[in-house]
Structures are given as structure tokens and as C-alpha cells.
Amino acid sequence: MGRYIVRRLLQAVVILFTLSIVVFILLRVAPGANPALVRCGLNCPKERLAALEEEMGLNGPLFPVSFSADAPIVDFHSDSQYGNWAQSLFDGSLGKDWNDNPVGAELQRRLPVTLELLIITTLLTVVVGVPFGIISAVARNSPADYLVRFSSVLALAIPNFWLGTLVLLIPQDQWGYAPPITTAVSFFDSPWDNLRQYVPPAAVLAAVSAASIMRLTRSSMLEVMRQDYIRTARSKGLREQRIIGRHAMKNALIPVATVLGLQVAGLFGGAIIVESIFNLPGVGIYTLGALLQKQYQVAQTLTLYIGAIVVLLNLFVDVMYAWLDPRIRYS
């Protein structure tokens, strides 16, 4: 297992390096306005635009190494855009945006917001998805089963941006109620306001993920309940509750746990929408803003950051899968 982990980590390094090159290039070749123009504003004179481009380092060589047909064929650049960015990653500063604000400081401010959102979302997903999936499986083809399955399809079908807007709009319209919107409230400053602020968007995000988990749990339970050892347990006279709780659930939840881990990675994308609707100053909305404003440094760093999380989460899920199921062995 140790060798497997080391091998996966080395693969992760290669994956992330490739990702860094791809995102670096894509940001620059994607059609769109010159970031200096976005920053300069409207009616920007050419001189000011040129000065901003120089200040923003947009005129320097892209990579530390360049090739040309003329001599020198290979040229090295100590001050390249990619090189400067890579250096900022390694020295921990993570670079600065166009207004000289450190990306690291912004991440430090925003990561707890997104993390809390994702933690609450995951908790809600598990608390809602797993029990209802089990109920649906155990009470197969009953009214409860139909209701749970209908609800899960509905939750999967409703776009979360629409649901999020309704979650905000209806309480405000009917009862004059709104969660805190203007600033992020820390749990340690006011637990109640913090939960008022984070639970609604988390619930919106969890609607889809819980629905998926619900359906997966149901199908996984149904498969496990058909196994011989379950039949044996019944024939031994064990109570149904004990069979479900002690024998079936443990095995049924193995695939659920692995999918849940992968879902968390996907939640980063969904978080952008709810962060925007509920005005949570998280990493998602920061990334979106950076992409829209052509903040190269910020967008590159955050994309790589999220990529690293996804890669590591995948590794974690694979390792956990082996731990949960002793039959699995990695060479």
C-alpha cells in the first residue's frame, strides 16, 4: 500500500505540472479582452494601456525557455511569466492579483467559507441521503419508496441556481426573513447567525448530492440484501434491524463512501453558484471573478489549487476503499 501511495503521489505531481501548463496557456489563448484593458477601464488611452501592460508583466516572455529558428535556437529567460508564477507557488506567496493583493491572503480569507459550506453540505448529504436510501431499499415498492424516489428525481432535475433563488426569495417575500448577506459570519462570533447563513446554501447544494447518494444507497442496499450471507443471517433467526444495521449497511456503504468522496470534489464547482446567490465570499466566487476579469495569476493558482484537491481526494478515496474492503489490494 505504501508503494502504491508513493506511486500515486508521483503521478499527482506529473498531473499537476501538466495542468499548470494547460491552464497557463488556455488563459492566454482564450478569446477575450486584454486584462490590462479590463483593468484600465473605459476610454482608456493607448499610453495608459501600454503602461499598464508593462506594469502587469504582460509583455515578458511566457516561458523560461523559448525556441526560435534563428540563433540562439534555445533562449533562457530568468523573468518569464510562467517562471514567476511557479516561483510564487513554491515560495508560498501564491502571487498577487493585478492590484497587488496577495492571492495567499485572499485564499486564507475565503477558504474557511468554502470549507464550512462543503462540510455542512456533506453532512446534510449523508444525513439525508443515506437513511432515506436505506428506507427506500428496505421498504421497496412501498409508498415510502415511491416518495423517496420521486423526491430524488425532483432534486436532481431542479437547477440549483433556481432552487437557491427560491430559498432566498420565498422567506423574504412571505415572512420578511433573510439570512445574513452582507458579510460572512464566523461560527465562533455567532453560531446561530453562522448557521443561518450557511445552512440554506448548503441545503441547496446538498439537494442534488443527497439525491444521488440516496439512489446509490438504495441500489447498493438492494444488491447487498440479495446476497447469500444475508439470507443465511435471516435463516439463523436474526432480527431484520440487526441484519440491516450490522451486516448489510456496512457493505452497502462502501461504494457510497467512495462516491461521496468524489462528490466533494465536484461540489467546488457547484459552490460557485450558491456562493454568488447567497453572497458568501468563498473560493468559488473568487475563482469565477478571476476568470471573468482575466486575473491570470489568481485564476491559474486557484485552478491548480482545486486540481490538487481533486487529485488528492481521489487518492484518499482509493485508499479508503481499500481500507473499507479488505479484499481490495493495490500492488
Place this chain on the structure above:
Amino acid sequence: MTTKSYWQQFERQRISRRRILAVGGAGAAGLALAAACGGGTKGPAGGATPGGDDGTPRPGGTYRTAITGDWGTVNPLTSVAFGPGILAKMYNALVFQSPIQPDVFYHDLASEYEIVEDTTYIFTIRPGVKIAPNSLGIEERDLDSSDCVAWLDAITSAETAVAKRFTDIWLDSYDAPTPQEFRMVTKGPYAYFFFTMNTPVGGVIPPKEMLEMDMNSQGVGAGAFVLEDGSFVETGGANLNRNPNYYRTDPNNNDAPVPYIDRLEISRITDRQPRRTAFIAGEIDSYDPETIAEVEGLEQDISGLNVFEDPAYTFIAVTMNPTKEPWNNDKVRMAMNHALNRQQYVDVIVQGAGQINGLVHWPLAAYALSPEELETLQPFDPELSKQLIQEAGFELPLSVKFIYPASSDIQFHNKHLPIFLEQMNAAGFRIEEEALIFTEWLTRYTSVDYDASLSLNQIYETPEINLDFHQAEGPTSDGNFALGVGTLYPEVDEAIKTSKSSIDPVEQAELVKEAQRLIYSKGPAFLPIMSWTDYTVRQPKVKNWPRGLGTAMELWQNTAWLDT
């Protein structure tokens, strides 16, 4: 619902001699200016701020509002995004002239000014404009003329300073003969001097010590408020506290010190829905409804709501490239002028809450042509449009290429487009559409890589940029964004230049109108469509908020108070 502005009582009381002229046009305001006095023109002295008619002001309270995007720093030299919204609160200008009511001056750092030979501006620096308490180590001293010199030194040496464009084109010299006297000399008479050099966008004066520090995320000045340490987040909000050293008082309230409000809390709420929710829940004190219907809905929800209606100093225009066929043909451009049913945009997009524009938009009443005159210069006549196209030697329908952003956050941009396309089809044009993603459209629009396009909208608080769109080198005088009909008719450039060269507002307004008439006769290549009414609503507790001054002037006012 709306209350009469009290602001007209101000400043004019202190002008000893004046020349009052009536100006026609929708929403026109009277023009007045202090007359010549000796060899120059003395400006009115200022100093105090008026009270209002909402009761006796009380100090205290926190005013909360929200911005919808990034600040773009709070650097007074370079900030162009949301930053200028608080720069006017943190710093000072010399003398700011309301662009929409040219007789209204706001005397801040300069208590008086004198204009000699139309090019030399001599400012008397007001004593007692004291820097706020701060943790940046800057002494709480009075600002003086050396700060003005340092400010212009910084602008002229910083390639990225917003005001550098002005200093490069117009500024001849500046000096400070004494600590209480500051002098600027322009290369020629410049009609928009006070607005351009004193606007919060690049025209506020920080203490000279600040110019040696990082001003992107911190700052302290002698303005009404001071930025709270550590509160500014480029992608978030900011808090400002009242400057206890602020010099202004309220003469209508026994010279009580202003600002009355203790604190400004500004958060960032990008999306409209959460912003609206925050306003209804009382988490913020102001909100920007999109339509009158939304305003009426909010009035039902919140009793005593303060509703502010201001003309939007912005518009979307049809931009034609007169260096490309067929737009290099006068008759084709004139055909476009007559193909536009501007009133339809007003009716459909804003349900009548707006007016059609001429080449200078109607909110700039002193400079805009009257609706009656516009009716003769740009009547909607699709049959005439077809006739002109044929007279130009083209067959109907005339195919023209047109770029536009497929989707845009620019206010009402998306709503203009389908109306435009439909109108063109009916008037003899066949539009070959080229929909682009917004940033790509912006790149092409900026580099004038188009035959025709919708324009950006932006805030035009003087007619200067409106007219500059028609000059040969476009609004930035360097060939960016648009090329005007001045490429075909040099006399247009001359007329535009002349319209900037008078500092007499009455004469200047007439020159602006003459320039417009000339451009119409040549077939304009930049056609503003309509300007609408902007709505802002504020909580009932907000009292004495200034009205009718225009956004830029409103920023300087500090007599609002909170009835909490």
C-alpha cells in the same frame, strides 16, 4: 415620494455678481456664473454645507450600502472602478463643478479661485482642512499648496495615472507661490477643467506623505471619512469612520460639524437578488431597483421608503466606422440615423421611464438639443432611410456587418439588440450579425476592428466624450473605441475643439450645440439612443440625502443623517 432638492440654496447665495441665462431643453436648469471681476473671474467662496428639510439632523449611526464588483483599489491616482465612490469621502478636491448644473460649485480644499486670461487658475487654499487621525504615521496637519504640487508631480510622472491624459494634453504648468496659494496654467481655455481635474476619478488630492506609501489598499486624507485600518478588501468591502478633524459645518443647523453619519459600511453583493433581499431585510440602507415596477413593489413592502430618481448619465449608441464601406458614405450614415426609432427603446426597455437622446444626452440639459430640434434632425423615418440608401447608390436591403456581445452584463445592452435588429430590417438594412463573447467584442470594439457595433455604455457626466466620439481620432484621441466623422470632415474636429475652448458656460453650451448641428449635417457615425431614469431607494431612516446633483457631485455631500 420625491422631495425638492435643497442644494440650489447653496453657493449661489455667496456669489456677489452673476449672469443668469435661461436655457431651453428638457429638464433645463438656469445657468449662472460669477461675472468678471477685475482682470480675472473670481469664483464663489464656499465653506459650509446646508442643512435640509427632513427635520433637525442628529449625529450618529452607520450607513450601510453595497457595491457590485471589485474596488479596483482605493488609489486616488489610478482607481477607476468602485474605488472613486469612496475617494471623495476620504480625500479632497480643489473645486468641483457640477457637470449637469454648471453653476453649482463645490468648494473643498480651495475656498476661492480666480481665473486669469482663461488659462490661469489661482486657488486659495482653505485653512483648517486637517488630515484625519491615523495609524500610518501622517501628522494631523492642514493640507496646503505643497500637497497640490506633490499630487500633480505624482500624476505627471505616473504613466498609469488616470488624470495624466488631462495633464499631457492641457496642463502647461503649476506652482505654489505660497502655502495658501496654488496655481495651475492650462495650455488653452478648457471648458471642463473643474470637472476633469477635480473628479473623484483621478482628481482627488491625498496628503503628500501618502504618495510615498502604498495607496492601493489604504489611505488617509482630510475628507469627511477615514478608511478603517484593515477593513479594505479588494474583492470585498470596506468601512469608513467619520473624520473628527473634518472642517465643514452645517450653517442651517447652528454650524454643527458634519458628517452626521458616524460610519459607512460597504459590503460587496454582486448579484441583484441577494442585494434586494439584504435591502428588504434592512441589512443595507440603499438599493438600485431596475424598473419603476420594482420601485413600486418596494414601496408597498417598506413604508416611508425614500425613492430617488436621477437621469442615468449613460446610454448605448450605435457606432459606425466611417473609414469602412458603406459607412464612409454620408447618406448611409444619415439613413441609419433615420432608421432608429429611439422612442421604441424608451417604451419597451424602460416602460417610458426615459427619453430619447441626441448627440448629447438629455440629462445634460444645458448642452442637449431640445426635443423639438431633435425631431427635425433625427426623425424616425424608415422610408427616408431606404430612400437615402438608394440615393447613396446601394440596392435594398443594404447588407452591413455588425458586431455585438452575445451576452453582456452592461445594463440593458441585451435588450437593445433585438429592437435594433428588427428596426434595421424594416428600414432597408440587412444586418450580418457577428455575435462575440463579451471580452472578445470588447477587444475588437476597443481597437475599432468593426464596421458597426453597439457601444459600451459608460457614465458621461459632461458632453466632452460624447463629442469626442465624433472627432477623427475618437473619444481617447488616439484611435481607440471609435473613429468619428471628423476623419471625413476636418471642420467637425475644429468645431469640437472650439466647443472645449470657452470657459463661459453659456457660450460653451452654445458651442456644444453648434458642434452637434454640424455633425448632424455631415451624418454622425455615433448615435446615442436613449437615456433612462435610474432609481435608488433608501431606507426610511435615511434623511437629507442630496438630490438632483448628479452622481459625481452627490459624492461630496455629507449632510445626510440617520433617524435611528
